[in-house]
Amino acid sequence: MSIKTQELHPGFVAEASFTDLSAALNEDAITSIQAAIDAYPVLVFRNQCLTDAQLRDFAARFGPLEIGRSAARPGRRRLAIPQIGDISNLDEDNAVRALDDRRRLDSMGNRLWHTDASYMPVPVVLGLLHAVTLPPPSPFGNGETEFADMRAAYDDLPQETKDAVDPLTAEHDVFWSRGQVGFTEFPSGEREQYPPSRQRLVRRHPVTGRKSLYLSAHASHITGWPVADGRLLLFDLNTHATQRQFVYRHTWRVGDLVIWDNRWTMHRGRPHDESKPRDLRRATTLDTGSSLEEAT
Ligand code: OGA
Ligand code: MN
Numbered sequence: 001m002s003i004k005t006q007e008l009h010p011g012f013v014a015e016a017s018f019t020d021l022s023a024a025l026n027e028d029a030i031t032s033i034q035a036a037i038d039a040y041p042v043l044v045f046r047n048q049c050l051t052d053a054q055l056r057d058f059a060a061r062f063g064p065l066e067i068g069r070s071a072a073r074p075g076r077r078r079l080a081i082p083q084i085g086d087i088s089n090l091d092e093d094n095a096v097r098a099l100d101d102r103r104r105l106d107s108m109g110n111r112l113w114h115t116d117a118s119y120m121p122v123p124v125v126l127g128l129l130h131a132v133t134l135p136p137p138s139p140f141g142n143g144e145t146e147f148a149d150m151r152a153a154y155d156d157l158p159q160e161t162k163d164a165v166d167p168l169t170a171e172h173d174v175f176w177s178r179g180q181v182g183f184t185e186f187p188s189g190e191r192e193q194y195p196p197s198r199q200r201l202v203r204r205h206p207v208t209g210r211k212s213l214y215l216s217a218h219a220s221h222i223t224g225w226p227v228a229d230g231r232l233l234l235f236d237l238n239t240h241a242t243q244r245q246f247v248y249r250h251t252w253r254v255g256d257l258v259i260w261d262n263r264w265t266m267h268r269g270r271p272h273d274e275s276k277p278r279d280l281r282r283a284t285t286l287d288t289g290s291s292l293e294e295a296t
Helices: 027-039 052-062 102-111 150-155 159-165 174-180 227-241
Strands: 005-009 013-016 042-045 085-088 124-133 145-149 169-172 197-200 202-204 211-213 219-222 247-250 257-261 265-269 279-286
Touching: 005 042, 013 027, 027 042, 027 052, 027 257, 042 247, 052 124, 052 279, 102 174, 102 265, 145 150, 150 211, 150 227, 219 227, 257 265
Parallel strands: 013 042
Antiparallel strands: 005 013, 042 257, 085 279, 124 257, 124 279, 145 247, 145 265, 169 197, 169 219, 202 211
16 A cells, blocks of 8 residues: 655645554555655644544554653643643643643743754654644634754755754753743652753754754753854754745644654644643654764
8 A cells, every 4th residue: 555645845744645544554554654754754644533542553553652751740641541642731630721830831842943852862753643622713823833844954054054063963951942931840850850862963864865954942052062152053053944935834623643753853833722722642753762873
């Protein structure tokens, strides 16, 4: 089986022809979805209706799954399956969280351009995000998710800039990204549990060979440089990489499943009506090694 795709953003985002992802897919189907992701690092499936267990089982066909920072915390949780990330504004009782709710404030870091879990020594690869409940429009945004093409952004740099950034590494720290949105009250023990990690600034796709900028709100500075110089370089690269021509904005419909490859993309959530539920579920695959171990 090979899935048909229709481009939504040239060379970056495609919508896949209908496949019922809750059905038992054979290895051929998984191989063809993986090939589509290698060509289009953001791949959209419409009209899916997946339980959390079905989302977990489908995602697990692409690699071992992450248990995210929030699911790893002790205490009661809204979702039963730890491999399913709760990308919602709801509490354990399905009530909309208050504006000053700590978990909500922590999750506001997702509104900054980022790649998931780049603060982990072995970061993640695929994000699979499924829309269950969506909020109505609001004056500041409708809860869309934007994706930026880090391969196109790299290609567009002047050659001398490419040569200068190719060998660099950056320090990624979740406390830096959360600090940018004013969230500093981490549950005790989390600072020790999630120390900063070093990642290559430029990565190379193992299948296509194409290079890509590996940026994230978690990236705080460049290894071995004065903090100010590194931070300002990262600001410049982020501004460059998130120009409109590199960005696809996904307007969610209930039943959408969007798969993205965190290695070649950044993403961010957009504002929405905070008084209404927004409920998405995410499964995430782990990489097998650090970006530092990759061939350049
Ligand atoms: C994520 C994320 C943004 C959004 O699920 O990793 O950053 O729009 N989501 O909810
Ligand atoms: Mn994210």
